[in-house]
Amino acid sequence: xxxxxxxxxxxxxxxxxxxDWRLAAPLGLTYLAFFAAPFAILLGVSFYADSEQTRLGLDxxxxxxxxxxxxxxxxxTLKLGVxxxxxxTLLAYPLALVFRAASARAQRVLxxxxxMPLLTSVVIxxxxxxVILARExxxxxxxxxxxxxxxxxxxxxxxxxxxxxxxxxEMPLMLLPLLTIMNQMDQNLIDASRALGASKxxxxxxxxxxxxxxxxxxxxxxxxxxxxxxFISQSVIGGARLVYLPALIYQQVTVVxxxxxxxxxxxxxxxxxxxxxxxxxWLGRFAKTS
Amino acid sequence: MQPALARQLLAPPLQIxxxxxxxxxxxxxxxxxxxxxxxxxxxxxxxxxxxxxxxxVTLEVKGGELVALLGPSGCGKTTLLRIVAGFIQQGNxxxxxxxxxxxxxxxxxxxxxIVFQNYALFPHMTVAENIxxxxxxxxxxxxxxxxxxxxMLATVQMGSFADRKPRQLSGGQQQRVALARALAMRPRIxxxxxxxxxxxxxxxxxxxxxxxxxxxxFALTAIMVTHDQDEAMAIADxxxxxxxxxxxxxGTPVQVYDEPATLFVNNFIGSSNLLNGxxxxxxDGGYRVALANGAVWTVFSKARFEPGQPVVVSVRPEQMLxxxxxxxxxxxxxxKLSLPIGGELIxxxxxxxxxxxxxxxxxxxxxxSGGTGTAYCGxxxxxxxxxxxxxxx
Numbered sequence: 001x002x003x004x005x006x007x008x009x010x011x012x013x014x015x016x017x018x019x020d021w022r023l024a025a026p027l028g029l030t031y032l033a034f035f036a037a038p039f040a041i042l043l044g045v046s047f048y049a050d051s052e053q054t055r056l057g058l059d060x061x062x063x064x065x066x067x068x069x070x071x072x073x074x075x076x077t078l079k080l081g082v083x084x085x086x087x088x089t090l091l092a093y094p095l096a097l098v099f100r101a102a103s104a105r106a107q108r109v110l111x112x113x114x115x116m117p118l119l120t121s122v123v124i125x126x127x128x129x130x131v132i133l134a135r136e137x138x139x140x141x142x143x144x145x146x147x148x149x150x151x152x153x154x155x156x157x158x159x160x161x162x163x164x165x166x167x168x169x170e171m172p173l174m175l176l177p178l179l180t181i182m183n184q185m186d187q188n189l190i191d192a193s194r195a196l197g198a199s200k201x202x203x204x205x206x207x208x209x210x211x212x213x214x215x216x217x218x219x220x221x222x223x224x225x226x227x228x229x230x231f232i233s234q235s236v237i238g239g240a241r242l243v244y245l246p247a248l249i250y251q252q253v254t255v256v257x258x259x260x261x262x263x264x265x266x267x268x269x270x271x272x273x274x275x276x277x278x279x280x281x282w283l284g285r286f287a288k289t290s
Numbered sequence: 291m292q293p294a295l296a297r298q299l300l301a302p303p304l305q306i307x308x309x310x311x312x313x314x315x316x317x318x319x320x321x322x323x324x325x326x327x328x329x330x331x332x333x334x335x336x337x338x339x340x341x342x343x344x345x346x347v348t349l350e351v352k353g354g355e356l357v358a359l360l361g362p363s364g365c366g367k368t369t370l371l372r373i374v375a376g377f378i379q380q381g382n383x384x385x386x387x388x389x390x391x392x393x394x395x396x397x398x399x400x401x402x403x404i405v406f407q408n409y410a411l412f413p414h415m416t417v418a419e420n421i422x423x424x425x426x427x428x429x430x431x432x433x434x435x436x437x438x439x440x441x442m443l444a445t446v447q448m449g450s451f452a453d454r455k456p457r458q459l460s461g462g463q464q465q466r467v468a469l470a471r472a473l474a475m476r477p478r479i480x481x482x483x484x485x486x487x488x489x490x491x492x493x494x495x496x497x498x499x500x501x502x503x504x505x506x507x508f509a510l511t512a513i514m515v516t517h518d519q520d521e522a523m524a525i526a527d528x529x530x531x532x533x534x535x536x537x538x539x540x541g542t543p544v545q546v547y548d549e550p551a552t553l554f555v556n557n558f559i560g561s562s563n564l565l566n567g568x569x570x571x572x573x574d575g576g577y578r579v580a581l582a583n584g585a586v587w588t589v590f591s592k593a594r595f596e597p598g599q600p601v602v603v604s605v606r607p608e609q610m611l612x613x614x615x616x617x618x619x620x621x622x623x624x625x626k627l628s629l630p631i632g633g634e635l636i637x638x639x640x641x642x643x644x645x646x647x648x649x650x651x652x653x654x655x656x657x658x659s660g661g662t663g664t665a666y667c668g669x670x671x672x673x674x675x676x677x678x679x680x681x682x683x
Contacts (some may be wrong), residue, residue, distance in 0.1 A: 188410035191377055194397040195404045196475060197426030206423070211415045 028047040046263035053260060060260040064268065070248075074268060077245045079227050080162065081276055084227035085220045087167040088174040092219065095175065095184040096212070097204075105184075114175050122169060126236045129165040130156065131236070135276045157239040165237050166227050173226055174219035181215030182208075224276045229269065326353030326509040327388040327478045329374070334383035336369055342381070342570070343369040345535035353388075355436045356505055356512040358522035361532035362558070367515045370532075371481055374513065377402050398427070400479075403472030403510075407484040409464045411456035416466050424475040442470035462493045470499065473508055473673055480505060482514040486521050497525045513561070519559045523547065531555045553602060555677040562604045563647045568581040577677065579603055583643040585621045587669065591677040600680035607650035609673035613666045620668035623647065624629060636658065639667055 049057030064070050099110050117125060132138045133155040140152035155161035185208070193203040230244035238244065243267055251263035329351040336344040344366040351357045361369035372378045374385055377398035385392050392400050411420050421442050422435040430438070433576065443449045446466035454617055465485065472480060484495045485501060502525045505512050516522050522529045523543040531554075532541045539551040550556035557564075567581040576590035579601060589603055611622060623639040626646075631634075635653040640646050647667060 036511075060341045083576070123681075186408065186410060188408060189412060190407060191375070192410040192412075192471075193423070193427075194377070195375055195402060196471070197398045197429060198423070198427040199398055202427055206449065223568060 031075050042263050045260055048260040051258035056124040064254045064264045068239045068278055073243055073248055081228040084166045084170055085223050086225050087163055088171055092174045092178050099179050100182045114172055118172050122232050125169050128232045132161045134163045156208055157241045164235045170223045170226050173222035177218035181212050185211055221277050221280050225273050228273055237248045293425040300342045300612055307328045326511050327513050328353045329479050330386045332384040334380050336380045342535050347537055351511050354509050355527045358514045358516055358526035359517055359532055360522040360529050365532040366535040367532050371515045374406055375481055394404050401473055401477050402479045403477030404470050404481045406486050409463055409468040411467055412619055416453050421471045421474050438474050442474045446470045463487050480510040480512040485515055550676055556604045556676055562606050566601045567601055569597050569599045569601055570598055581611050583621050583641045583645055585619050587619055589675050589677045602678045602680050603675050604674040609670050610649040611670045612649055612667055617665050620666035623667045624664055625679055
């Protein structure tokens with residue numbers, strides 16, 4: 001995930017430079033033992049046909065992909081990731097433009113505010129959103145108080161409420177790469193565009209957006225991967241009514257004890273996230289600017 | 291316009307070798323008929339936070355004229371340029387083009403072309419896309435864009451580079467594209483922000499000629515910001531020397547070099563020897579000045595000085611000479627160092643009162659040093675030393 005983000009922003013290593021490969025050995029071996037090997041086991045488990053793991057077969061796969069319910073869970077998970085990316089993007093770009101124009105001191109304050117959510121645990125942030133989104137929560141109290149609505153809105157256990165919460169929770173992941181690249185962009189490019197007769201909007205879409213796309217791709221990759229796998233937020237705010245892949249896996253492992261089926265769901269989640277990242281990476285090829 | 295350039299190319303401080311002049315002569319396709327528009331800055335004042343960056347600057351740039359804003363960093367020249375471009379809204383004052391105020395117009399409505407110090411080419415676009423950018427923003431048809439791009443590429447002799455990305459170009463080529471991009475819009479005014487600072491020395495002269503040529507061909511009123519006096523002298527019709535947000539002197543390159551209005555201008559433009567002295571008496575058209583190191587010089591000046599007033603006399607190194615015989619107007623000096631710099635030999639000499647002086651004399655072939663020992667330093671026949679009141683009495 002992080003690796004993909006770095007690759008998206010474009011690494012500037014010296015080609016052909018000799019680096020001792022053994023520097024990567026500690027992490028490489030750890031990954032081999034604790035990621036690659038379990039992954040191979042997971043793949044193997046998925047080919048058991050029954051929950052007792054006695055018989056080999058493709059039954060778990062055909063059951064998962066043959067059932068409209070599970071396909072909807074995949075689709076909902078993907079949709080949640082896309083919504084989170086869209087929402088964070090729409091909020092992050094304007095803020096990044098403000099950040100760019102701010103003084104160095106204002107930038108430090110902004111960075112602190114942006115990073116603050118990361119200093120609190122996801123669990124606490126998620127429960128805080130329950131207080132805000134609940135039927136008797138802050139939002140509904142305010143709306144009723146202002147007379148905008150007579151009956152409280154259903155925000156908890158809805159996709160909208162979950163997207164709102166995830167947007168706030170994942171925001172730093174979008175902002176940090178975007179702010180970095182936005183700050184590096186040459187002001188003269190914007191001035192040149194304006195002097196050449198381009199409006200502010202045209203300047204944004206023709207100059208700012210293409211030149212900050214690598215930063216956005218890094219941020220979008222992190223947000224997508226993080227939102228689709230956000231087990232705690234999905235379960236606490238989505239509740240039992242909204243089922244996403246992480247909750248499905250948890251249920252299959254700890255309640256149903258169908259490990260082959262859980263393995264299929266896990267691999268599906270992995271490929272779902274991977275597909276999103278690859279789509280973003282493919283977009284990134286249009287943004288080769290340096 | 292014509293005599294102005296002729297003077298530019300012939301004026302002594304320029305020293306453009308005849309070879310380069312010959313290159314600049316062949317003009318390309320006759321320029322479209324355009325009338326150059328005058329630009330007026332009227333009482334421009336701007337401050338950042340506490341400090342005044344631009345202090346009540348008034349400047350009239352005639353149609354088709356190139357004025358250089360010359361000064362050290364922080365003198366307000368860049369702020370002034372950005373005010374004209376519309377990137378900064380000035381606190382006070384008025385900018386007019388051809389009599390019409392432009393202060394309320396956003397940058398994209400001002401029809402002003404800018405060439406930035408770092409060229410600011412859009413890195414994600416090809417050369418052709420860069421040049422077409424402004425035309426597309428203005429809503430020109432694709433045919434008009436393609437035709438104008440081809441025309442501009444030919445004008446800056448970059449025809450074969452249309453599909454390159456800016457990073458594949460050298461500094462000089464990038465600057466040609468930046469010029470083409472600015473000129474493709476047929477701007478009313480051209481602004482040049484330190485246009486030669488990023489170029490190496492050999493390329494600089496070629497680009498100076500190129501810019502001068504294009505500015506003439508497109509009959510553009512232009513302002514160039516620079517901290518390099520050689521650049522300013524080379525291509526400007528007039529130079530506005532700026533210091534601390536004000537224009538210290540506005541004049542032709544020859545005027546600011548030969549008749550600096552203030553000690554600041556004197557020191558900023560060219561190198562000079564500063565000698566302390568005291569006015570002895572007024573003489574016809576000037577003053578007799580007794581220098582601290584013993585010599586007595588007659589210095590012409592239009593300014594008023596009182597007898598006994600402490601003054602600073604400034605002499606350009608090339609207006610001094612070294613002689614073997616003493617005279618009342620010569621300073622006994624000891625030769626320290628001689629540097630053969632191109633066609634000149636620069637002597638570093640020191641007087642008995644420990645003033646260090648630079649004397650530049652034309653170098654004869656084979657001449658490498660002026661020897662060592664004692665000599666007498668005086669004014670050359672054509673010398674026009676300048677007289678200023680001593681700043682710290």
